[in-house]
Amino acid sequence: MTTKDLTNKSLAHLAADLAKKEISSLELTNAFLERISAQDQKIGAFLQVDAEGAKKSAQSSDDRRAQAALLGPLDGIPLALKDLISTVGIETTAASKILSAYVPPFDATVTAKLKAEGAVLIGKCNLDEFAMGSSTENSAFKQCHNPWDLSRTPGGSSGGSAAAVAARFCLGALGTDTGGSIRLPASFCGITGLKPTYGRVSRYGVVAYASSLDQVGPMSPDVASNALILQAIAGHDPKDSTSINAPVPDYQSYLEKGVRGLKIGIPKEYFADGIQADVRAATEKTIALLKAAGAEIKEISLPNTQYAIATYYIIATAEASSNLSRYDGVRYGPRLGEKDGLANMYLQTRGQLFGKEVKRRIMLGAYVLSAGYYDAYYIRAQKIRRLISDDFSNAFKEVDVIMGPVCPSTAFKLGEKIDDPLAMYLADIFTVGVNLAGLPALSVPGAFSQDKLPIGIQLIGRPLDEGTLYSAARVIEKEVNLDLQPKF
Amino acid sequence: MEFSLDQIAKLAKLSRLAMDESELKSMQSDLQKVVSYIDMLAQVDVSGIKPMAHAMLVDTPMRADEKTVVAGQKALSQSSAYAEGFISVPKIIE
Numbered sequence: 090m091t092t093k094d095l096t097n098k099s100l101a102h103l104a105a106d107l108a109k110k111e112i113s114s115l116e117l118t119n120a121f122l123e124r125i126s127a128q129d130q131k132i133g134a135f136l137q138v139d140a141e142g143a144k145k146s147a148q149s150s151d152d153r154r155a156q157a158a159l160l161g162p163l164d165g166i167p168l169a170l171k172d173l174i175s176t177v178g179i180e181t182t183a184a185s186k187i188l189s190a191y192v193p194p195f196d197a198t199v200t201a202k203l204k205a206e207g208a209v210l211i212g213k214c215n216l217d218e219f220a221m222g223s224s225t226e227n228s229a230f231k232q233c234h235n236p237w238d239l240s241r242t243p244g245g246s247s248g249g250s251a252a253a254v255a256a257r258f259c260l261g262a263l264g265t266d267t268g269g270s271i272r273l274p275a276s277f278c279g280i281t282g283l284k285p286t287y288g289r290v291s292r293y294g295v296v297a298y299a300s301s302l303d304q305v306g307p308m309s310p311d312v313a314s315n316a317l318i319l320q321a322i323a324g325h326d327p328k329d330s331t332s333i334n335a336p337v338p339d340y341q342s343y344l345e346k347g348v349r350g351l352k353i354g355i356p357k358e359y360f361a362d363g364i365q366a367d368v369r370a371a372t373e374k375t376i377a378l379l380k381a382a383g384a385e386i387k388e389i390s391l392p393n394t395q396y397a398i399a400t401y402y403i404i405a406t407a408e409a410s411s412n413l414s415r416y417d418g419v420r421y422g423p424r425l426g427e428k429d430g431l432a433n434m435y436l437q438t439r440g441q442l443f444g445k446e447v448k449r450r451i452m453l454g455a456y457v458l459s460a461g462y463y464d465a466y467y468i469r470a471q472k473i474r475r476l477i478s479d480d481f482s483n484a485f486k487e488v489d490v491i492m493g494p495v496c497p498s499t500a501f502k503l504g505e506k507i508d509d510p511l512a513m514y515l516a517d518i519f520t521v522g523v524n525l526a527g528l529p530a531l532s533v534p535g536a537f538s539q540d541k542l543p544i545g546i547q548l549i550g551r552p553l554d555e556g557t558l559y560s561a562a563r564v565i566e567k568e569v570n571l572d573l574q575p576k577f
Numbered sequence: 578m579e580f581s582l583d584q585i586a587k588l589a590k591l592s593r594l595a596m597d598e599s600e601l602k603s604m605q606s607d608l609q610k611v612v613s614y615i616d617m618l619a620q621v622d623v624s625g626i627k628p629m630a631h632a633m634l635v636d637t638p639m640r641a642d643e644k645t646v647v648a649g650q651k652a653l654s655q656s657s658a659y660a661e662g663f664i665s666v667p668k669i670i671e
Contacts, residue, residue: 194651287632301631330638331631399615410592417593419666421655426595431667433595440595448594449607452585455592456608457615466615471628473621478629511610527632552633 095120096257097574100166100314103260107154107165114154114165118147118209121167125212125258131577133233134243134253136172137180138212143167146209153207162317164207169262171250172213173220174305175294176200183296184228185218187416187442189423197294198329199263199305199322206321211259215249218444219413220265220298222246223273223516226507227446234503235277236575237542241500244274250308251278255575261309261318265295267302268401269495269520272532275308276495276545279534279573281315281562282308286552287527288333290319291326299408300331302401302524310573312533312562316340319555335553343556344563349383351561354488358394359519364497371536371544372494378568379492379561387488391480394522396473398514401521403457403470410454413447449510478526481549490561491549493519495532499542519547529555533562534571543573580605580612 095103095117106112122140129135150165159165175181175193177200182188196204203210217227225233225248233248235241236256243252247264251274254262264271266284275282283306290305297303307318320341325334355376360369380386418424418438426437443451457466484491496516506513523530528549535546546565550558585605589596596604656664 191655194648194655327638327640331633331635333633334638393621396618396621399618402611403615403618414593419656419658420653420664422657424657427658427667429667431669432593434667435593436590436595439593440589443594448592448596449604449611451592451594452588452604453608453611455588456612459588459591465619468628469618469621469623471630472623472626473618475626475629476621476623478632510607511614514611514614525632 096124099311100260100309100317104162104166114147114150114209115144117165118143118167118211121211121259128256129258131234131239132236132252132256133231134214134249134256134258135169135212136182136184136215136230136249139179139210142179143209143211150207150209160205160207161321163203163321165209166261167209167211167259168203168318169211169214169250169253169259170200171216171247171262171264173216173265173296174200174263176210176213179213181213181296182230183219184216184230185443185447186229187422187438191421193294195294198291198326200294202322214247214253214262217246217248218447219296220246220267220270221409221446221450223269223513224501224506225249226503227444229444232503235500236577237279238500239577241502241542242277244277244500246270247308248274251275251280251282254278254280254308254310256577257574261307261314263305263322264308265303265305266524267298268405268524269517271306271308272495272520272530272545272547273516275532277500277543279543279571279575280308280310281312281531281533282306283315283319283531283555283558284523284529285319285323285555286333286529288331289529289553289555290322291329291332293326293328297412299405300412301408302405312559312566313344316344316559333553338556340556340559343559346560347382348379348561348564351384351490351557352387352488353379353384353561354387354389354484354491356389356391356394356491356493358391359493364494365499365538367538368494368497368499368544372546375535375546375565376492379564382564382568389484389488389491391484391522393473393476393480397477397522397525398518400470400473400477401517401525402453402514403466404474404525406450406454407458407467408454410451410458413451446510474525477522481522481526481528485551489551490557493547495519495545495547499538499544523549528552529558531558531562533565534573535565535569537571580609
């Protein structure tokens with residue numbers, strides 16, 4: 090089988106081929122490595138490719154398969170990790186110069202869990218620096234291009250992960266989502282991306298941006314493989330005191346449940362002006378198909394939607410200003426300005442090695458926490474956070490799932506919004522509320538725009554109800570039956 | 578809220594971020610725009626609402642008071658100024 094044959098197939102198909110011993114994990118891994126080597130210069134999805142490590146893992150998987158001693162359904166399957174997730178012995182940079190050449194001495198819990206399943210970790214994916222951004226344009230190291238249109242962004246901050254999956258450089262990837270950073274790139278790149286309930290997946294070993302909002306989640310070419318990956322990474326972790334101690338359901342069992350009788354809420358605030366016409370049309374078509382499949386559609390209201398972005402950018406930046414104070418050149422990363430004393434070492438290391446957006450957010454965070462402004466901004470934002478969260482809880486008294494577009498637009502052009510931070514922030518209008526409330530939410534491809542760009546549909550669920558999101562997403566996926574393989 | 582360049586310089590210093598004049602001016606303009614936007618929250622009625630720091634109610638989980646092994650030297654040796662089990666930094670006491 091040629092490389093092309095292998096990398097075009099779904100995880101389910103390849104898992105079956107592996108089981109029948111028609112291919113080996115080593116062949117499969119080599120096929121992806123070759124494809125990355127040949128094509129990633131056009132995309133920029135990877136910051137690091139661990140070819141040696143991946144081949145070793147693949148060989149171990151093949152050995153296990155020969156002994157009929159497989160570790161699970163992801164054994165031998167090539168996956169990638171956003172470069173915000175610690176990998177022992179492999180550079181983890183958060184796409185920042187301040188962590189260049191940083192090699193973690195430990196694995197994140199999610200890394201360890203995937204390794205324990207026998208997954209082949211093929212490399213580290215590009216992102217916006219410290220997960221701050223919606224386009225991956227804030228990466229300190231390289232540009233990332235949308236495989237559907239190389240002149241456009243893949244979204245962000247998990248843009249490299251999304252692009253890697255869409256471009257078929259791996260069979261799945263992990264991203265992180267603080268304000269939409271899995272869902273937005275999933276929407277822009279035509280893949281399935283899930284932000285789990287806050288606390289569902291351990292954050293241990295994941296470079297922190299905003300600790301009360303961050304979550305790691307799966308990004309995959311289809312809904313079934315998304316569920317497989319979530320199964321592997323979900324669960325309580327004593328090393329993360331914010332992780333939930335609750336059983337992990339069998340997510341695969343939800344895939345074919347359908348939506349008969351499911352009550353789906355459509356927030357009227359998500360259909361205000363400013364949504365691109367074909368995004369609105371795609372969402373309306375999806376509502377219709379879910380109704381035809383037996384769901385009950387209800388209009389609901391999330392009245393505090395308009396305050397979500399402002400609330401998010403106060404809380405997230407406040408938490409970030411604290412989390413990023415550890416980057417000072419002392420314990421890891423490069424240091425500058427040392428000869429002029431300690432204070433200068435901090436000023437120069439941080440001033441020169443953090444990118445512009447990171448510095449903006451640190452300063453905004455410092456401002457909203459400062460004496461005299463703390464009550465007016467930070468405390469007030471926390472109160473509005475409760476109002477936003479209550480909007481969702483109230484809605485979930487009437488409905489089981491809330492749906493709408495992921496983003497008011499399809500993927501924008503590289504360079505289009507980079508000089509206007511506020512314009513960039515407004516792309517997150519439908520995603521940030523979910524993080525503030527800690528709810529699970531998923532982006533599934535719903536349609537293509539007139540100019541052939543993917544449009545993601547967002548499904549938001551009750552806490553710990555990822556299963557129902559998968560049921561609904563699977564109905565959409567089967568019905569729209571899109572060809573999700575970009576040619577670039 | 579109008580930021581003076583002095584206020585931006587002070588914030589930069591508090592955040593330990595060295596910035597030249599042109600960066601300060603650019604930051605002033607950006608922060609001005611963003612803060613003007615977030616000022617919309619002033620119009621929300623939050624009387625009687627408790628602040629929410631966290632999506633889920635968390636009591637600090639406890640663990641047994643047992644020794645656990647930490648990365649130790651492996652962690653310290655990440656520093657660019659690691660030597661003989663210590664990390665050195667510029668002198669702070671004259």
